[in-house]
Amino acid sequence: MTDASAPAARRPGEHVLTPLGLGAPALDPADASPHSFPGGGRWRTEIPSCEGPEALAVVLKEASRLDVPIHRISQGSGVWMLTDAEITEMVEATGERDIELCLFTGPRGTWDIGGSTRTDSRGAGLRARGHDAVAGCVEDAVRATELGVKCLLVADEGVLWTLHRARAAGLLPADTTLKVSALVGPVNPASFAVYENLGADSINVPSDLTLDHLTEIRRVSAAPMDMYIEAPDDLGGYVRMYEVAELIRRGAPLYLKFGLSKAPGIYPYGHHLRELTLATARERVRRGRLALDLLARHGADGDMAPLGSRLPGELRRFETSS
Numbered sequence: 001m002t003d004a005s006a007p008a009a010r011r012p013g014e015h016v017l018t019p020l021g022l023g024a025p026a027l028d029p030a031d032a033s034p035h036s037f038p039g040g041g042r043w044r045t046e047i048p049s050c051e052g053p054e055a056l057a058v059v060l061k062e063a064s065r066l067d068v069p070i071h072r073i074s075q076g077s078g079v080w081m082l083t084d085a086e087i088t089e090m091v092e093a094t095g096e097r098d099i100e101l102c103l104f105t106g107p108r109g110t111w112d113i114g115g116s117t118r119t120d121s122r123g124a125g126l127r128a129r130g131h132d133a134v135a136g137c138v139e140d141a142v143r144a145t146e147l148g149v150k151c152l153l154v155a156d157e158g159v160l161w162t163l164h165r166a167r168a169a170g171l172l173p174a175d176t177t178l179k180v181s182a183l184v185g186p187v188n189p190a191s192f193a194v195y196e197n198l199g200a201d202s203i204n205v206p207s208d209l210t211l212d213h214l215t216e217i218r219r220v221s222a223a224p225m226d227m228y229i230e231a232p233d234d235l236g237g238y239v240r241m242y243e244v245a246e247l248i249r250r251g252a253p254l255y256l257k258f259g260l261s262k263a264p265g266i267y268p269y270g271h272h273l274r275e276l277t278l279a280t281a282r283e284r285v286r287r288g289r290l291a292l293d294l295l296a297r298h299g300a301d302g303d304m305a306p307l308g309s310r311l312p313g314e315l316r317r318f319e320t321s322s
Contacts, residue, residue, distance in 0.1 A: 009245050009300035031211070033218040033252040038313035041305025042252035044071035045292075046226065047284050048259055051077050051269035053089040055281040060093065062285040068292065069307055072255065074102040074153060074179070077268040079140035084147060091148040098308035102151035102179055103144050105159065106137030111268070126155035126183050134159055138166070145173050150310070155181040157198060161318075164199020168320045177201040177312065182228060182235055182257075187213070189220040193316075196223040201312040202255065207231040207238045214250040224312050226255040229291050237261040241291045245300035253305075253312075258288035 017023050036042045047063070050056050050073045063070050073094060079087070087103070094101040108126040112133065128134045137159045141152050150173070154160045160180065166172045182204035186192040195203050204226035205217070217225070227247060231238045239261060240247065248254055263280050266273050295301040 010298045011245075012242055012298065027249075031215045032249050033215070035218060035222040035253055036303070037224065037253040037305045037309060038311060039306060039309050041309065042254065042303040043248045044224075044253075044255050044305045044309070045069055045288060046072040046074060046255045046257045047281075047288065048074045048228075048257050049076050049232075049266060049277075049284065050281060051075055051266060051277050052082060053086050053093065054274070055277050056090050056093055058278050058281045059285055060097065062282050063288075066285060066289040068285050068288045069304065070097075070099050071305065071307065071309065072100040072102055072151070074104075074151075076104055076153075077266075078104040078106060078108075079144045079149075080106060080136070081268050081270075084143075087144065087147045087149065095148070100151050100177075100310040101149055102153050102177075103140075103149050104153040104155075104181070105144075105163075106140040107133040108155055109133075126181065128156040128159050134162060138162060141166070141172060141176075145176055150175060151177045151179055151202075153179045153181055155184045157184075157195075160195070160200060161198045164317070165320050167199070175311070177310065179226065180204055182206060182226070182231075189217045192217045192223070192225075193221050196221050196315055197318045199317060201315065202226055204228075204257075206235065207240065208236055211243070211246055211250050214247065218251065221316075222253070222313070223315050224253045224255060225251050226257055227251065228257045228259040230259045230261055230287055232259050232263065232265070233261055234265055235259070241294055244291050244295055245298055248300070248303070252303075256288075256291065258284050258291065260284050260287060 047059050047070055050059050090101055109129050110126050128137055141163055163178055167176050178199050179202040180195050180200045185204045185206045186195055202224045207228040229240055229244055260280050260283055266277050
C-alpha cells in the first residue's frame with residue numbers, strides 16, 4: 001500500500017495548465033493498485049536485451065556513471081546461446097551487485113523450421129513446438145540454474161507449467177523465479193491470472209495496454225507485472241515515459257523495463273552484432289535515467305523497492321499434484 005500521508009505527485013504540466021482552465025480531471029483513488037512488492041516498494045527496474053558478459057559490463061558501467069538503480073538484468077537470445085563460462089561471468093558480475101539475472105530458455109517457434117510463424121497470421125509464435133522443444137527449454141533451465149542463474153524467461157504456457165512443477169518437486173531450486181516474455185504477454189485480466197496460476201512470478205504485459213487495462217488486471221491479481229516503458233520496434237516502438245508515474249499507480253508492483261525503439265533486432269546475438277549490441281545496451285541505461293528523472297521532477301520517485309529485492313511474494317497457483 002502507498003503512504004496515504006505522502007504528498008501527491010505533480011502531474012505533468014499541471015502548474016501551467018490548471019490556471020489556464022485546462023487542468024486534467026482528478027485522479028480516481030479507486031483506479032490505484034493496492035499491491036506492492038514483498039519487503040516494500042511498488043516498482044523495480046529492469047534493463048533488457050543484455051546479451052552477454054561484454055554487454056553486461058557496459059550496462060553496469062553506464063548504470064554506475066548515470067546513477068541508475070537496477071533490480072534485474074535480462075537477456076533475450078537464450079541460455080543455449082551462451083557458454084558456461086559466459087553464464088558464470090554474468091552470474092558473478094550481477095551477484096556482486098545483488099542484481100537479479102534472467103536468461104531466456106530454449107528453442108522457440110520463431111527460429112525453428114515451422115512455417116506457420118512466417119505466415120501473415122504468425123501461427124504459434126514463440127511457443128515450443130513439439131516435445132523436443134519443451135525438452136530443450138527444460139535442459140536450458142537445468143543448466144542455467146546449476147550455474148547459479150535464479151530467474152528464467154519463458155514464452156510458452158506448457159514450458160511455464162512444466163518448470164513450475166519441476167520447481168515444486170525440487171527438480172529446480174525452490175527460489176528460482178519464472179518470468180513470462182513480452183512476446184506472449186497476456187492482454188486481459190483473465191489470461192494474466194492464468195499465467196500466475198501456471199507458475200509465473202513476473203508477467204510481462206504488452207506495452208500497448210491502456211491504463212484502464214492495468215487497473216482491470218490489478219483487480220484480479222497481485223503478481224508482479226513487467227512493462228516496457230520504451231518498447232522495441234518489434235513490440236510496437238511505444239515510448240511512454242510521461243506515463244511512468246501513472247503506470248506505477250495503476251500497475252504496481254511493476255518492473256519498469258527500459259527498452260529502445262528505432263534499433264534493429266539483435267536476437268539471436270553473436271559477435272557479428274557486437275557494436276550494435278554494446279551501443280544499444282548503453283543507450284537503454286540512458287533511457288532509464290531519463291524516465292527516472294521524469295519521476296523525480298514530478299515528485300513521483302518514491303516507493304522504489306529496495307535494491308537487491310527479487311522475490312514476488314505469495315502468489316496463487318494451480319494444484320500441481322496428479
